[in-house]
Amino acid sequence: MEIRDMTALELGEKIRARELGSIEVVRNYLDAIREEGETASAYITVSEEKALAQAKRVQERIDRGEQLSPLAGVPVAVKDNICTKEMRTTAASRMLDGFLPPYDATVIERLKAAGAVILGKTNLDEFAMGGSTETSYYGTARNPWDFDRVPGGSSGGSAAAVAAKLAPYALGSDTGGSIRQPCAFCNLTGIKPTYGSVSRYGLMAYASSLDQIGTMGRDIKDCAASLALISGYDPLDSTSVMKEPFDFSGIYAGYGGAQGLSAGASAGSSGSLSGIKIGLPKNYFETGISADVKEAVLGAAKTFEMLGAAVEEFEIPAIDYAVPAYYIIACAEASSNLSRYDGIKYGFRSEQARDLSEIFYRSRSEGFGREVKRRIMLGSFVLSSGYFDAYYKKALQVRGLIKSSFDEAFSKYDMILGPVSPTTAYPIGGQIEDPLAMYMADIYTVSINLSGLPAAALPCGFDRQGMPVGMQLIGRAFSEAALIGAAQVYQDNTDYHTKFPESRIGENKGKRPEENVRSRKGGQDQ
Amino acid sequence: MKITDELIDYIGELSRLELSPEEKERAQKDLTDILNYMDKLNELDTTGMGELTHPFDEANRFRDDGNLNGDRREEMLRNAPAAKGDYFKVFKTVE
Numbered sequence: 001m002e003i004r005d006m007t008a009l010e011l012g013e014k015i016r017a018r019e020l021g022s023i024e025v026v027r028n029y030l031d032a033i034r035e036e037g038e039t040a041s042a043y044i045t046v047s048e049e050k051a052l053a054q055a056k057r058v059q060e061r062i063d064r065g066e067q068l069s070p071l072a073g074v075p076v077a078v079k080d081n082i083c084t085k086e087m088r089t090t091a092a093s094r095m096l097d098g099f100l101p102p103y104d105a106t107v108i109e110r111l112k113a114a115g116a117v118i119l120g121k122t123n124l125d126e127f128a129m130g131g132s133t134e135t136s137y138y139g140t141a142r143n144p145w146d147f148d149r150v151p152g153g154s155s156g157g158s159a160a161a162v163a164a165k166l167a168p169y170a171l172g173s174d175t176g177g178s179i180r181q182p183c184a185f186c187n188l189t190g191i192k193p194t195y196g197s198v199s200r201y202g203l204m205a206y207a208s209s210l211d212q213i214g215t216m217g218r219d220i221k222d223c224a225a226s227l228a229l230i231s232g233y234d235p236l237d238s239t240s241v242m243k244e245p246f247d248f249s250g251i252y253a254g255y256g257g258a259q260g261l262s263a264g265a266s267a268g269s270s271g272s273l274s275g276i277k278i279g280l281p282k283n284y285f286e287t288g289i290s291a292d293v294k295e296a297v298l299g300a301a302k303t304f305e306m307l308g309a310a311v312e313e314f315e316i317p318a319i320d321y322a323v324p325a326y327y328i329i330a331c332a333e334a335s336s337n338l339s340r341y342d343g344i345k346y347g348f349r350s351e352q353a354r355d356l357s358e359i360f361y362r363s364r365s366e367g368f369g370r371e372v373k374r375r376i377m378l379g380s381f382v383l384s385s386g387y388f389d390a391y392y393k394k395a396l397q398v399r400g401l402i403k404s405s406f407d408e409a410f411s412k413y414d415m416i417l418g419p420v421s422p423t424t425a426y427p428i429g430g431q432i433e434d435p436l437a438m439y440m441a442d443i444y445t446v447s448i449n450l451s452g453l454p455a456a457a458l459p460c461g462f463d464r465q466g467m468p469v470g471m472q473l474i475g476r477a478f479s480e481a482a483l484i485g486a487a488q489v490y491q492d493n494t495d496y497h498t499k500f501p502e503s504r505i506g507e508n509k510g511k512r513p514e515e516n517v518r519s520r521k522g523g524q525d526q
Numbered sequence: 527m528k529i530t531d532e533l534i535d536y537i538g539e540l541s542r543l544e545l546s547p548e549e550k551e552r553a554q555k556d557l558t559d560i561l562n563y564m565d566k567l568n569e570l571d572t573t574g575m576g577e578l579t580h581p582f583d584e585a586n587r588f589r590d591d592g593n594l595n596g597d598r599r600e601e602m603l604r605n606a607p608a609a610k611g612d613y614f615k616v617f618k619t620v621e
Contacts, residue, residue, distance in 0.1 A: 102601035195581045209580050235589045241582060324564040335541065342542075344614055349607030356617050363607075365544040373543055374556060380540035381533075381557065394567050396577035401570065403578060436559050452581020477582070 003028045008074050008168040008222040009255045015062065015073035022062070022073030026055040026117050029075050033119065033166050040151075041141045042160035042167075044080045045088045046120035051075065058115045070225050070255045072115025077167035079158050080121035081128050082213065083202040084108050087118070091204045092136035093126045095341050095348045095367035105202020106237065107171060107213050107230040114229045119167055123157025126369045127338065128178055128206045130154050131441060134432045135371040142428075143185060145467055145501040149425040152182030158216050159186040163501060169217035169226055173203055175210045176326055177420070177445025180457035183216055184420035184470020187459045189487070189497055190216040191223045194477045195452035196241035198227070199234030207333035208239070210326075210449040219497050220456065220487040224248040225255070227480070246480055251488055273489050274308035276482075278473075279413035281316040284444060289422045296461030296469035297419045300490070304417065307489055311417070316409055318401045319447060325402065326446035327439055328382050328395035334372075335379025341367065374435060403451040406474075415486060416474040419444050420457050424467035444472070454480050456487050459496035468496075527561040529554045 003011070003025055014020040030048050037043055058073050078084060081091045083101035085108075090096045104112070111118070123141040125133055133141040133156030143151040144164040151160040155172030159182035162170050172179040174192035183190035191214045198213045205211060215226040225248070232245030280301050285294050305311045343349035343363030350362035368376070382391035409416055422441060431438050448455045453474055460471040475483040491497050529537075534554050538545050545553060599612060608615035 099605055100601075102598050102605075238587050238589075239580070240587075318570070321567055321570060324567050327560070328564060328567075339542070343607060344616060345602070346605035347607070354617075356619050359616065360542045361544045364542050368543075373541070373549075374553065376541045376543065377537045377553060378557060378560060381537050381561075384537075384540060391561075391564065391567075393577055394572060395564075396579060397572035397575040398567055398570060400576055400578035401572070403581065435556055436563055439560070439563075450578075450581075 004032060004165040006168070007218050008071055008076075009225055009252055011074045011168055012069075012071045013255050022055040022059045022117060023052060025073065026051050026075050026119070029119055029167065036164065037166055039142065039147065040144055040160040040164045040166065041139050042122055042157045042164060043077070043120045044090055044092060044123050044136075044138050044157065047087050047118060050087060051117050051119050054112070054117045058117060061115065068115035069229055070252060071229065073117065074168055075117045075119045076111060076226070077119050077122050077158055077161045077170040078108065079124055079155050079170070079172050081124060081173060081204040081206075082108060082171060083204070084118060084121065087121065089121060089204075090137070091127045092124045092138055093368065093372070094137045096346075097137065097348065099346060101202070103202065106199035106234045108202065110230050111171075116229070122155070122161050122170060125154035125156070126372050127204065127334070128154040128173055128175055129334070129371050129375055131177065131181055131438055132428075132432065133157060133182075134428065135369055137369060140428055143425045145186065145425065146465075148427055149467070150185065150428055150430075152185035152421075152425060154178040154182075155216065156182045159183055159188055162186070162188055162216055162218065165500065169215060169222045171213060171226075171230070172216050173211060173213050174449065175206050175212075176330060176442050176449050179214045179216055180420045180445055180455060180470070180472055181442075183457040184459075185425035185468065187468035187470075187496070187499060188216055188218065188457075189220050189223050189459065189491075190214060190457045191227055191480065191484070192448065192455050192457075193227060193231065193480055194242070194454040195449075196239050197231050197246070197454075197478065197480070199230075199237040199240050201234055201236040205337040207330040208337065209333060210330060212449070220458070220484055220491055221252045223456070224251045224484045242478065248481055248484055251484055272308040273304060273486055276309045276415065276486060277413045278304055278309045278311045279409055279416045280311055280313050281319070281409075281416060281418055282313045283315050283319065284418045288440075288443070289419060290424070290463070292461075292463035293419050293422060293424065293469050296463070297417070297471045300458075300460040300471045301417055303490065303494060304486075307493060309486070312413070314409065314412070316405050316416075318398070318405050319443075321398050322402055322447035322450060323440055323443055325395040325398040326442065326450055327378070328391050329399060329450070331375045331379035332383050332392050333379070335376045335383065338368075338372070338376055343367070371435070399450045402447050406447070406451045406453060410476045414475070414479075414482065418472055418474065420470040420472045421445070424463045424465070424469055448472075448474055453477055454483060456483050458487055458490060459499070460494075461496060468499075527558065527565060529557045529561070
């Protein structure tokens, strides 16, 4: 099997068994990115020198017999809003073009300690604000299933990289669906973990009470193995709540460094889902959902039933209010978080500025793109005196209602099954001029962030155009092991996740819009 | 909710954003549309309900106050748009 056709765990196993070397694997990916990468615009920065140096160090440790992790020596792509020491981190914004973080995010520190090798930084919507990667300063990333369509967002570059086999797995971040929706659009598996289970230290803040880092990969095992590495308590994140890292070793038992079964993963090891109750919110399927998505997700529900789960329809109340509540809260937090970009200590400073106040105004006006400005303005407005109660306070109350709806559902069900997005990936340029339509497409994902719950996105079919459809399995807080176990049983019995787009590199030549050139110019190793 | 000319100027000021006449017009339209949609929340009676600022009730956690940072002046200043010697450089703010 070719290196690029293997899952991350398979690569890790071969590296551990000395059948492959980390340098060889990393070089293989770097070559592919150099030759094919631009067509998907998946990466903003490719870190060739650092990746090879890191691979060399990891290989030396493996050669000394050190047991690092099941993913030691395996390369990874990292969303470009996660700080990497001395490696350019831009959040896909002109504001941070050329920013060199003086430290590693906690998740990066943990990945490095586990022997992961960072290939580079992936494209995203500017400051993770968007669902299509079209708001990136470095140009729109492409969906490897159809280069004229969006890969989703905001972690669209991470999804494009994994789907195009330009990385075995990737880190993303999810504030309102930014891991799950691009996974659904690109036929990948992804986990948005419980709020507080993965440290946010070093993640460029968009909406702090909603942001969470998670993993995106070719199957649930890879996602589980990488999530275990980055999870656990971090004193540097005051909202870090989970004492011990996740232990999903039962799921990928047999791969290097994973011995024994953990109790939580028993669903996966038994190969059946009997005893598991899955709720299917029927009001998710009533309006605004494409017929193909509906059919595929309901088909998945049937599969879960065949695998032994008890699937029952129910109604989840208040869900129509999730999108407005989410955008009020997310924008409010964004307006506060992004006030740090003032053109003084780091980031872009306008050359037009003639006094201190103009440094603030002009740097921000020239440094931020349209969607980021829109959300800052919306956030400043809903927090302003006179409107605070009517919008922000109201949204927080509705957030409580939505969380209660889920609490109640989880008193009856172990998991909830639903779609990720009402449609499959749409054409580039198709929605970007209508912000409200973009926001409303987040209907199935944002309530999970408002409630802090974990959810796994899983491939479950294709639409009539051959574009992938994703579903999500939502669980109780900190029930990742059960979710992953159920997902594992599903993937053991289906083959949607094993499908990859045909190589379409040749036919994509000349399809790149002009603005994408920027990522080439700026994408040098720093 | 209608975003008037005065209100958009005020929002621009709160956001520290300078808006061109075209940007202003566009923002007025977009924000008005979005806020009208958000007014949907008023269909719900939330009188007396608590506000959920975080997914979990857990209070802020504090760690021991210790000096965790070394001297990283050089790394910090390297990202500054303008620096002089060991300092960030800005315009004179007092006469």
